[in-house]
Amino acid sequence: MLASARLLIPPHRPLLEHSQELIIDTPEGSKLLAYFSPHPRSRGLMIILHGWEGSSSSAYVLAAGSYFYNREFSVCRLNLRDHGDSHHLNEGLFHGALLQETFDAVNALAQYSRNLPVYLLGFSLGANFALRVAIKLSQTPIENLEQVFAVSPPLDPYKTTLAIDNGLAFYRKYFLKKWRRSLKKKQQLFPHKYNFTEMLHARTCLELTSDMMTYFPEFSSYRDYFKLYTLNINSFRDLNLPVRIFIAADDPVIPQDDFQALHDNGCLTIFRQPFGGHCGFIDLFPYSRWYNEMISKILM
Numbered sequence: 176m177l178a179s180a181r182l183l184i185p186p187h188r189p190l191l192e193h194s195q196e197l198i199i200d201t202p203e204g205s206k207l208l209a210y211f212s213p214h215p216r217s218r219g220l221m222i223i224l225h226g227w228e229g230s231s232s233s234a235y236v237l238a239a240g241s242y243f244y245n246r247e248f249s250v251c252r253l254n255l256r257d258h259g260d261s262h263h264l265n266e267g268l269f270h271g272a273l274l275q276e277t278f279d280a281v282n283a284l285a286q287y288s289r290n291l292p293v294y295l296l297g298f299s300l301g302a303n304f305a306l307r308v309a310i311k312l313s314q315t316p317i318e319n320l321e322q323v324f325a326v327s328p329p330l331d332p333y334k335t336t337l338a339i340d341n342g343l344a345f346y347r348k349y350f351l352k353k354w355r356r357s358l359k360k361k362q363q364l365f366p367h368k369y370n371f372t373e374m375l376h377a378r379t380c381l382e383l384t385s386d387m388m389t390y391f392p393e394f395s396s397y398r399d400y401f402k403l404y405t406l407n408i409n410s411f412r413d414l415n416l417p418v419r420i421f422i423a424a425d426d427p428v429i430p431q432d433d434f435q436a437l438h439d440n441g442c443l444t445i446f447r448q449p450f451g452g453h454c455g456f457i458d459l460f461p462y463s464r465w466y467n468e469m470i471s472k473i474l475m
Contacts, residue, residue: 178455179234185462187241190250197251198264201279208254208261209280211287212240217249219292219474220319222284224277225252226299226327226454228353230259235298235454235464242467249291251284253277255301262360266368268390271300271332272403274307281308282317293319296470298454302328306406306418313413322417322473326466327426327454330433333401338428340379346428350380407436414442419473421466423451 190212197209210231221243225233231252240250254261255277257269285293297305302325309323329335339346355375362369369390377383385397394400411418422434422445439445446469448456456465 176452176455177457178453179229181234184234184237185241187237187244190237190241190244193244194252197284199280199283201276201283203276203279205256205267205273205276205279206261206264207256207276207280208259208264209284210252211284212244212250212252213287214244214247214249216247217289217291218247219294219321220249220251220285220288222251222253222281222293222295224255224295224297224301224304225258226301227271228258228350228357229298229301230254232259233298238464239296239298239467242464242471246471248294249287251287253280253284255304257357257361262357263364266365268361268369268387270391270400271303272400274304274311274404277304278308278311278315278317281320285317285320288319290319292321293317294322294324294470294474295320296324296326297328298326300329300332302326302420303330303332303404303406306410306420307404309414309416309418310406310410313415320416322419324466324470325418325420326456327422327429327451328406328420329429330406330437331401331430332404333398334430334433335428336380336384336401338430340381342427347379351377351383354380354383408438411437411440411443414440416442418443419470420445421448421451421456421469422446423448423453423456425450426453428453 193212194210199207225236231254244250295305305323305325358371374386
C-alpha cells in the first residue's frame with residue numbers, strides 16, 4: 176500500500192519540469208506514450224516501466240524517476256498500451272503478451288541516450304515485461320542497453336491473478352476498480368468496437384480475464400493467454416546482460432514458490448528480502464526505497 180502512496184513521493188519537481196511528452200511509433204503500427212526527462216549532465220538513461228493499471232505517473236515510478244534524475248541520470252517513463260492517458264492511441268486492447276511493441280518502444284527510447292549506458296527498470300507487470308525484454312535481447316540487441324532491473328515481477332500471471340482474487344479483498348477490489356475504469360474509457364473512445372457493459376459485473380480478476388477472451392480470438396483460452404508471458408527457470412538460460420530481480424517473501428500477490436527453483440547464474444542475480452511487500456521495500460526513518468539504493472550502488 177505504501178508503494179503507491181502519493182504522500183511518499185520525494186520531491187520530484189525537477190523530473191517533471193524537464194519532462195517532454197513522446198509518442199513512439201513502433202514498426203508494427205502501435206503508438207505508445209512516454210515522458211522523457213533529459214539531464215544536462217547525464218550519466219546514462221533509466222527507462223522505467225510501471226505495473227498493471229499503473230502509469231508513468233504512479234507514485235513508485237515518480238519516486239524512482241526523481242531518485243535517479245537527482246543522481247544525474249536522464250529518465251524516461253514509458254506507458255504500456257492503454258495505461259496513463261494513452262487509451263486513444265490504439266484501437267486494439269492491451270494485454271500482457273504485447274511484448275514486441277514494448278520491446279520496440281524501449282529500443283526507440285534507447286536512442287535518446289546519446290551513446291551513454293541505458294538501463295531498464297520495471298515494476299510488477301512492468302518487471303515481467305522488462306525480464307522478457309532482457310530475454311529477447313539474446314536474439315535482438317538494443318544498442319547501449321546494459322542492465323535490467325525487475326522489482327516484484329510475476330513469473331506466472333495465472334498464479335498471481337489467483338493470489339489477487341483469493342488474498343485480501345482490498346487487492347482484488349483495487350485492481351478490479353482500476354481495470355473497470357480503464358475498460359470504460361476504452362469503450363467510450365471506441366464504442367463501435369467495444370461493449371464491456373456485462374463483463375464489468377465480474378467479481379474477480381480471473382472472471383473478467385476469462386470474459387475478455389471474447390476480444391482476443393487469437394487465444395484459445397485464458398490459460399493459453401497466460402502461458403505467453405509465464406517465465407520459468409528455462410526462460411533465463413540465454414541471458415547476455417546482467418539482470419537483477421528484487422523480491423520479498425511477504426509479497427501478497429507474487430507466490431514465492433515461483434522463485435524457489437530460480438537461482439543466480441552468470442547474468443541473473445536475485446535479491447531476496449523477508450519484507451518489502453509488493454513493489455514496496457520502504458524504510459520510513461529515514462525515508463528510502465531499498466531497491467533504488469541497491470540499484471544506485473550497482474551502477475556506481
